[in-house]
Amino acid sequence: MALELKMPALSPTMEKGTLARWLVAVGDEVKSGDVIAEIETDKATMEFEAVDEGRIASLTVAEGTDDVPVGTIIATMAEDGDEVAAPPVPEASNAGGEASAEVPIAPPSATPEPAAVPVADPAPTPCVAPHTESQADNATPLARRIARFKGLSLHSLKGSGPRGKIVKADLGLPSMLPPSSSAMPQMNAPRSTPAYDPPAGVPVESVKLTTMRKTIARRLSESKQTVPHFYLAVRCNLDPLLKLRSELNASLAPRGIKLSVNDFMIKALAMALVEVPDANVQFGGDVLHRFSRADVSMAVAIEGGLITPVIRDAASLSLSAIAKQSKALASKARNGKLEPEDYEGGTASISNLGMFGIDEMVPVINPPQALILGIGSVIEQPWKVDGEISLAKIMSATGSFDHRAIDGAVAAEFMAAFRTLLESPLLIVG
Incomplete structure (x- = not known):
């Protein structure tokens, strides 16, 4: 057969x-x-x-x-x-x-x-999973991964795949695809990006785009064309945070854990979203989605593009747990081993280019999210500390917001909460 x-x-x-x-x-x-x-x-x-x-x-x-x-x-x-x-x-x-x-x-x-089942005749016999094999073993790898991620039981399901295998369609999940573009007004459709030939006489190598790079180009072009961005920036004195990080790393070293500045940023972003829940939202056409949990998508540069694995419920995690997860997810991303549940979802994003010596970063919103933070490098500069001017280590953070979902006052409250957490880092570990 x-x-x-x-x-x-x-x-x-x-x-x-x-x-x-x-x-x-x-x-x-x-x-x-x-x-x-x-x-x-x-x-x-x-x-x-x-x-x-x-x-x-x-x-x-x-x-x-x-x-x-x-x-x-x-x-x-x-x-x-x-x-x-x-x-x-x-x-x-x-x-x-x-x-x-x-x-x-x-x-x-x-x-x-x-997962459609080909129909051979008008009255096909439904496929039933063999009783000699557990339903979990009789499911496809994708069905098992989705069921594990969604917390679904496979034991009561009948498979419609070959030899009664349980496939994705048997899980009964609603479609997660965005609404058809045909259902949207034509005036809201993103403009196609023009393609230009290279200038004549200039040596050039034209490299075929990967699926990832084409998707990045499409999604970010759509973001800038259809999402009304606005931007707010704050500068934060990181001297207290860097001192606390050094002390924590000394105590965590025997456990093989090292906290990065980015781990503090992820935690502070999540806590600020919890403190200002009106910023933890997503535009949904006729509705506004409000999230009761802060899942932070962190940008990881990989060969050929960028991917954003998710730290789920980051506000409730300890810094050491965030450090372990962020390190493991970044490693999986660079080795091409991420599972769909590692990168799907996320209620806000963070992109940190500080390690490349970038003073400031103004990021593009990662749709359908409504908020992304861009982090710059730490620069030593004059700053007012305890009523006097002295040198301090200052970092710039810029938030990009979807104005359809987040108003300016809410965004300002969120950025202020983020800065307060960074400048009073005991609030992050407390």
């Missing part, structure tokens, strides 16, 4: 991906759980695992193919020694991206569903 392997939805919001690399060839034997391909999404390069055992019969999408919609057949697999020829492929459609000239892509349906 031939099994069709389809472009998976590696996150709840994924619509298409790039088939970065095949890790198998036609004729290879694979087992359930074997990694057979690397899929590049707008966030990271992730591994695609086989769900069933068998032999690769055909690879219908060439590695390096961009914008392959979720649900597209990318390979077929034979079971029990069957000889399976590659499925007939209609004329390839190029609407979703550039298809490979060597291997045609089977075009998806108009609205691809990552």
